[in-house]
Amino acid sequence: MNSPDLIWTLVGFFLTLMIFSYIFGDNPLFRAATYLFVGVAAGYTAVLVLDQVLLPKLLMPLLQGTLNTRLLILVPLLLSLLLLGKLTKRLSNLGNVSMAYIVGAGAAVAIGGAVMGTLFTQVQATAAPFNLKQVAAAGGTLGTVMEGVLVLIGTIATLAYFHFSVQIKPGQSPERPAWLKTAAKVGEVFIGITLGALLAGVFASSFTALVERLSTLVDTILRLFS
Amino acid sequence: MNLGQLFGLIIILISAGLILYFWLLDKPGRFLRGFRPMPGFQRLRRAIGLSVEQGNRLHISLGKASLVNPAGASSLAALAALERIARMSSLSDRPPIASSGDGALAILSQDAMRSAYRLSNSPELHDPDRGRLAGATPLSFLAGMLPLVHGEHVSAHVLLGNFGSEIALLAEAANQKEQFTLAASDSLTAQAVLYATAQEPLIGEELFAVSAYLLAGPQHTASLRVHDLLRLGVIAAILILVILSLAGVL
């Protein structure tokens, strides 16, 4: 392979080794690699943001946009400038408005996403298997419905598991209503199943990554010595 | 506006009204109302106290979710908790460090800590550098946090917000160092790995209860109560939908 390729390969090879040295605990090699990594990632992101977001979205409209767009772009421009105040301790209060903007927008997005994105879709999906006509139309069997029942129970039980409120009455320890308690017990089971499955998934992913790394290391070594 | 949008709007308005009511107008009833005990918070408070007494740091990680996307809610919840925790530990000789994986979040963490210090009458102690962007990408965020485990006299990590599975590396490293970790995430994957690695994992929406459990203020308690009411509402809605579907109405 040509020399730049070789260099890059070697870089990758040694960085990999440096990270793997973490197997023996935190050590200078690992630290150096991680610090470098953080720096490079930050630098790359900065370039990307400048090059692919701010340039086309903020500067271009300002320079070549119509009067209308220019006027419109002034708002984010101003807010962005205020935001720069956050770099200094003295001016940092200037940026509060910009942050407020982001937070407000974020809150709205979160609400919208939660209601339209998750609440409705998931609730409907839970009830879907019970719409027998559609199930039949979709070639579903009794098993589909049974499974639907199971998922229904699981979903409700899981929801119940998280219920926070309790009432403290004289002569009793603070407790959730009985039905909630039993549901919560069931919910625990389903939560356990879900999290276990996800953990297994993470294992699978990370082991694939491990395999890929190991084979890369081996390949590089072989390539170097052949 | 279609039916879904209408329902959505109604739900939002109702919840907003309920929060306002519980926050501002509610009087305690004949019975004390509380929240189910979660030992994690008991231990968190103790960990905070210990870190203060020992002059150790507290590390609060706010996750990597950008505010302007649906997962941003976890970041907002984490911020509320951060301000509270910073207040609780503001007099430590080594004030807490907040790390985040998103720019806006990092800046907000600085603001939150500043207000925490202001509220504890010690604004001069605020050091914006303690609210850091640990890394700009998910894994560099983790890589940026790891040194906190191995240096900087951190005795407890509070991981709140949106993380990837990689967060397990931090939790496991903290275990090695026998540092306290309380972790709550809105990401299912993170919850799974944290349940296996963190000392005090909180599951699912418990993330959104943190501020209320840390007594951050009546508005937080109020919103948690509304959260509970909404949960019951959702359960009811599901059941109704199922019945309607079975009845063939839908």
Add this chain to the structure above:
Amino acid sequence: MRAPFATAVAIGVGLVILLGYFMPIPILQNARSLLLDWAVILSSVALLVAIFNLFFVHFRRLAAPKRRDYYSLFLIIGFVMTLVIGLIFGSTDPQYQRVVTSIQMPIEASLMAILALSLAYASLRLFQRRSGVLAVIFAISAVVFLILFSGLLSVGNSLPLIREVTAFLQRLPVAGARGILLGIALGSLTTGLRVLLAADRPYSG
């Protein structure tokens, strides 16, 4: 109260965007997408600000008279070089993207690989920390799904029964996941509302 103007901005922007979600009024829709577009720009700027803040922090650390952190040097070098080269060649330059494929990729992949090892060790000690129904189910489920992912069962997958079971098992986590997702959605809803009601003002500094 503090930062009344900022609070007004937050609430105003939030409400407009929110209404844009739910009201099919063209003006609102446009306003929403415009505001969201600005929000994206702003959060990008915020990211830049935070990145430079990160850079300064490490610069100060390196310059610190006592307890100076020499590792920060690596970070600074990495940052400056990536930034400068990137600004010169542009982010889309294939050679520049080697930065990602040859520096970031190996490191991140290695970290994930390390994660595999850490998790393996953690799973060995799972029951030291956890007990109770949840923990037991968690472990069992993890084992079962590891078996699924490892393809051990798929040997006998030709048998219809096993295939059925496998398929069912793979859909089983849906229930719990749905419950958790719904709960998180509710949490997001209340948290977002706290902001829009000015009950929560993280920006007030």
Add this chain to the structure above:
Amino acid sequence: MADNRCPICGSPVPPDAEACPICGSPLEISGEPAEDLPDWLKELRGESATPADAEPAEEVPDWLAKIRDRAKQDQDQVPAGEEADGTADWLQELSGTAPAEEPADRDDADWLSRLSPDDSAIPAGGEEPPGGEAGEMPIARADDVTDWLKQLRDEDSGQADPPVGLEPEVTEPGAEEVQPVSDLTDWLSHLDGETPAEEPAAEIPAEEPLAAGETPDWLSQFQPETPAEEPAAEIPAEETLAEGETPDWLSQFQPQIPAEEEPAAEIPAEEPLAAGETPDWLSQFQPETPAEEPAAEIPAEETLAAGETPDWLSQFQPETPAEEPVAEIPTEEPLAEGETPDWLSQFQPQIPAEEEPAAEIPVEEPLAEGETSDWLSQFQPETPAEEPAAEIPTEEPLAAGETPDWISRLESSPSGSEAEPVEAMEPISGEEVPAWIRDADETQPSLEAEPALELPGEGELPDWLSFTPSESAGEAVAGEEGIPAWMDAPVEPTEDAGIPAGTPSWLGEFAAAAPPLSEEELDEEGEPVSAFVEGSEAWLSLPEAGHIPETTGMEDLAGETSLIPPFLSDEVPEWLGQESAEGSPVEEAESLPTPPIEEPIAEGEPSLEMASLPTWLEAMRPVEAVAPAHAPTVQEKIERVGPLAGMQGVLPGEETAVQYHKPPTYSGRLRISETQRTHADVLQEAIQNLVQPKPIAAESRLVPQTVTRLLVTILILLVMLIPILGGTRASQLPAATPAHVSSLFTTLHSPAEAPQRILLAVEYEAGLAGEMQIISTSVLEDLVKRNAQLAVLSTQPTGVALAESLLQSAGVSEDAVARLGYLPGSELGLQSLTQDLRVALPSGNWDHPLVREINSLDDFDAILVISSNADISRGWLEQVQPAITGKPILMITSAQSAPILQPYLQSRQLSGMIGGLIDGAAYDRLTGRTDGAARRAWDSYQFGLILVILLIILGGLFQSLARLLPRRKPRKEVKA
């Protein structure tokens, strides 16, 4: 800070107030508020520290910390006020407190650490959310913490909540703002006897910790002198304190208890009195106090018990010959042995003979308040002559509670009528802080600059010691006039001069006494905390002493100290205390001999109950039952009391003599009404289940963790390397193809309508690039084979670059792919994608022939998302999928997010998926690849997973066995 006065009315103003508490006229803050207060103390510190590396920022906290501490705790209280969860919470805390959950070396730090959460929560009692909110307001909402007036106005600004006038706030803001005072008191109390006494009534809840914070202060004054501290500085602070502290008070006791039988007998009598007596000495004030007064009083009395213990303790010190402590220490406490000489030597140079008294001075001062109040409360009936003096401690609260009335008249906020009494305490507190310090400044400018230097210990001390009762009396008078002095603007410098002049002198004493300490510790930051910790420890141990004679006697004393403090300080009700007593093996492990534990708790109980009750009553009381009524009664008395009044008792005058005469016997029984008792029971039941300590099994250390870790790691690496090196193909690929894989295949390659224009979203992070490339290369290769046209975008910063390497590895030709670039804003970006493709991707290469006529997502035949992140995948399915009509979305995703996407497969939102290596392998097999990337990785992947399965099972078995086996050492139980 010298001039912290209102420009308008000239009245003193809290350092960081924004408006004058008296006339409400706005002021602009001069300098950093917090800076002001400490800076003279800073000097002291600086003095004690070697000037070289005195880091103000770091040192100030050490005493300022207390103020902040209080402030913090107030804020804690407020939310804690929210109904039961508040209660539950502090009780949870208590539960944490009760049992000894810390390893021996930690325990003091442990319960100390609990202090802050605790007292934060104690007030929780049963205050309504509004109360909490209102309390929060000045802190969380109003611009300025101490400015309660502004806060009142703010209520119109919508932040505030209507019910501000309600009873709970009444306590809340008061508590809030009083704090500063209380903190001042911490050390001020050495001069001013009343302050502690008035605090409690003022802010019922917070007084407990305050007492804790307070006494330690002067005790800790001794600490620094013992060089033993410095090495300890590196060790976890509290550890040092645990030992370093004990000898201190021990040395104060051991000597004189044998020596003075009488006082010894006397003291215990006094202690319970504080608790037990309350009702009937209250009853003496009934005439002048309104009906609900008792509620307010009980805590007040309570703290007398707490606050005053040290005082009567300090009684002994004068009586004990100066040498005794020194003499005792070696015998008492091994650790002390080392220090004693230095300890002495520390002094010798500076204060030849007086060092002992010097040490006492701070101690003696507080004595006054405890004294008068207490023995008066006993002798009220017989000695009416003492009446005025008797009122001092008890009136103070009223005074505090009352002052607001006139302030509020000025402010006259609508709803505030009930609120004022307590809220008004802020101004008081606010004033007090700057006020007397300012006095100090005025009278002795030198003070502010360099007290310790200006009045070196030697110079000052003698005068101090030479105080005759008459002199001290004079001082007291000065103090009494002092109050009006600082309440109404003008201050008589000369009178107050005594205090500040005095304080720094003895402070400077210790400062001067401990050069090495500060040098090492301050820069290590360990010191400030330590002083704090050890102080509280000391204080907590002290009350115990009170019980000594009543209980077994000397030897118990030692043990009790190690055990009771937490309970006393946290006011654990007896039923809690019992538990904790059992649950505290660790604390027993403390170096000191362990006594019968129940004893002390039995002792502690009354006072404990006392304190927990009032908060209760607070909650239960009808709103209108708040204190404005009793304001007048105080008004006339207020003149008599003042920061100086405490001086009266400084030296054992005839009063003390009288007091030590006959030890009256008091029943330790608590006199409370049935309702009170029932409330207590309710509370107890309510929290029973919250107080269970949660032990955490110590992780068994059969093999050192690191070794196990290394073994596991090496094992895994070996198992996985073998197939890679050997290139084996031992295991076979999954036989059957999962439905979602085959559906993906058919969707992409169905001969009928194979999608031609495909939007390829490369959404994975570099971390999982390995996995994603392995499982997606084959798919892309197939697409290339049938010349599909790809448009590539990514919402991940690194995605764009990773896409390139992926396309390379899949051998996609340049003209078959159009690069649309980076889509910022992740999910938001996806939304904008649905609105306007080209606007969303401004940096995209839209001139590329493949995408020239593409204007919306619908123009693509299919969307293929290669994602490692479940959230992003969900974003595509929830934001984008609804927006495209009838076009399939396919996903290649990592195993870790595959389970989350299952629901979308069911709901047909997702038309096909490859999730993880197993599906990738299935796809390879489906497409007849015998040696694809997946196949190559498969063996080691499978072996690795099997190994993990074994590990989990083994770990589970091992642990369950370990559980079955009886735990050998209880010490293995590590409690968090």
